[in-house]
Amino acid sequence: MSAAGHHGPHGHQEHDEHAPRWLNLSLAIILGVAAIVAGVTAWRGTVLNGHAVENFTLSTQSVNAANSLAQEAERASTSERALYVDYEEARERGDEERAAAIYSMMDGSTRRAIEWWRGQPAGDRPLTPFKSANPEWAAPATIIDAREALERASSQLEQANIDLNKSHSLEFIAALLTVTFLLGGLSGVFQSPRAKATLVTASGTALGVCLIAMVVLW
């Protein structure tokens, strides 16, 4: 500004005419790229936010599934033992009708477990049908499935947190990009080529930093 005042109107025109064209071109490129990066960053942040929400939802569903499975395993385990005890008591009493009624109340896997157990030679038979040696005993697999679901829920929750953190970081980058625009815009206010160049360089540096951060956080 002071330089323009010193040289008068003629000097001002001469100064503008001698402003390096590469400076304007660079500024245009920087601002253009900044605009694109701002757009892409905002889009990526939204996508990651969406993934985070999706994973939070899946995680909740997995926890529910795991809880259902755990409850089912608990219920099945209690039920199969209680029914089996009643069933054996009825058989020992010779009450075949009651034994048949209890048997009909058992679920398929319990019946298969009992059948397998009964089919074993006396010397090779575990103490009860609900032992690890009985391949038809389904409780371990149910408990393991519940645990698997819980582990899955945990990893989905972890992924959701990662996505959410990335999304927040990208939003921060988008905010930083306004510095690029501000510095680029300010360069138009100054007449001095040196001041312009400084502001354009600062604007370009801010853009570079944001670009690197975006790539890292992609």
Add this chain to the structure above:
Amino acid sequence: MVTIRALTGIVVALAGAGLVAAGCGSSPAGTATVRTSGADAAVLRDPTRTTCSGKIAVMAPYVDGGSTDSVQMNWARVALDTFNSKNGTSFQIEPVDVMDDVAAGVRGARRAIANPEVVGVVGPQTSVVTAAVGPLLDRAKLAYVSPSATRTDLGGGRLAGFYRVVANDSVQGPTLARFVATDLKARKVAIVENPEPYSRGLAGSVSRALEADGLPVIRISVPLRTPDYTDTIAQIPRDADVVVMPFLLTEDGQRFARQMEAAGRDPRLVGGDGLFVPTEFTKVGAYVSSYSPDLRKAPSGANIIRLYEAIFGDFSTFGGPAFTAMEVVATAALQTCSNGRATRAGVWKAVPDVEINDSLLGQRVSFDKNHELEGGRFFMYQVEPNGGYRALG
């Protein structure tokens, strides 16, 4: 004009790159296999995984109701059901009830061999049964991975299909000797052994290693199931500050320890892995070795222990290697699965190359050319007042 054209080109190129990036980024961040329908276990499994079926025999006790009954079977079962859940396979356990009864072992092995669905074996539990049934299983090309048969002469390729996921007794002897000489700083050692292969072999190995260190060693042999150790105790020199007792039977170890205490003798007692039965050998302060590490120290240990406890209640580290042995056989079966069926030939061929990096044993599991666990070790424990065994080192 040239500058404006160039600028336009640059902006268009950047916009294109942005769109390409947008396209690349539109895929989901992760793949979710959990469905929303809740309780049905089947929906939790990835339906795209290849299924494979077959039976894996487990030669371990599960009938007698003793203290270690079913422990290995339980661990093998947890391993198999976990493997099935993770891999979408439907392998089944084929139990063979056998511990140290050779005749029962032979009968069980013949039954497994006769069942064409059986593609591999976890076990046998004991060395004596392994030596007896090994040739039968070899002829049937059934690979067998033992979680606890430690006798040294089983390895070295003598039994073609035999592998183990624990160290052998040639490692146990020097481990015990090193512990006695270095950690306990013994001055004179007595070894009380049984006249049978396991005990005699281990006693010899410990004795040689101690004598090589310059320690005086006296060896005393006592029959199995000796009811009264008075004479034996009298033979132990008063200045022997460590007694090594590589007994085959836990009950013998417990009885000997009690009678030593009753006789007013209090040297430090060191047992072999035969005494590693927390419910039976309870001499507080005594030391025992085990081929099984403290499973709680493995990175994956806590999760699997919680799972085991959720299914079976009490946790016992004793059977942990059975989990790994089952993982080895199931992995070999899956790797060579053909048309949805595992095969004996496939398991036989694949077991030597199976590698498990994050095993429950806290070490990488793979086999050397002698079918031995690479980097196998023995571990020392001390009996605590609460009856638990505390891992040392």
